[in-house]
Amino acid sequence: MRSVARSFPRAAATWLTAAALATVATTAARADWLVTLEGARVETRGPWEVRGRMVVFTQPGGTLSSIRLSEVDLEASRAATDEAAAPPPAPAPAEAPPPPPPPVLKLTNADVGRGEPGLQGRQLLIERLRTAHRFKDVGMAMSLVSLHGTPPEVRDALRKQLEGLMEREIRSIDVVELEGGGKLEEVGEDGVTYRPTVPVTHQMVLDLVPDVENQQQTLTFYVGEQLGQFMIAGARPAGR
Secondary structure, eight states: OOOOOSOHHHHHHHHHHHHHHHHHHOOOSSEEEEEBTTSOEEEEESOOEEETTEEEEEOTTSOEEEEEGGGBOHHHHHHHHHHHHSOOOOOOOOOOOOOOOOOSSOOOGGGTTSSSOOHHHHHHHHHHHHHHHHTTOHHHHHTTEEOTTOOHHHHHHHHHHHHHHHTSEEEEEEEEEOGGGOOBOOEEETTEEEEESSOEEEEEEEEEEOSSTTOOOEEEEEEEEETTEEEEEOEEETTO
């Protein structure tokens, strides 16, 4: 065993440098620490041991060394060794992601034509009629009409209205609630009472560009909900 004969202040630089270089080159099985009265910290390979007036330890590179007990702060050395042996602190929990922003538009069944027809149901009906008009497709437009129970003469009248619409320029289309927010139960025409094929709650109003003077500028259809869709109402004579 080699004893350090020189005083620690003169000898420390030599073997502290050697210990530091050995630490870089070699990974110790266990790292304990010695702390001098001057505050210097020395890493040891494995535990150090007090033997009489000396503290014996193994440098990280494997060299057996010693230092005067009078030059070592034993309490600080034990604390440094315990601190090094303690498991690292648990990482701080990750911050929870911020809550998503509130939806710009929240849709419910009422907005998609379920129950009371909503805004989306009305807009969908308008878009489908505009598409049929763009392609001059009377059959597509007729598919937007609830024809259940509609007699042939009413069906033909509706088709002629839509055929005429295909030849006109549409300025705007709007769907508005019936006045008072009620429902249309029946309507009279030429002495005949008709009932709508769907519960009518709204009117579709088309503003048309007149081609000639005194030409009709507004076309109106009754509309309501059927099987979750907003549709143009057909009509059947009351009692059928």
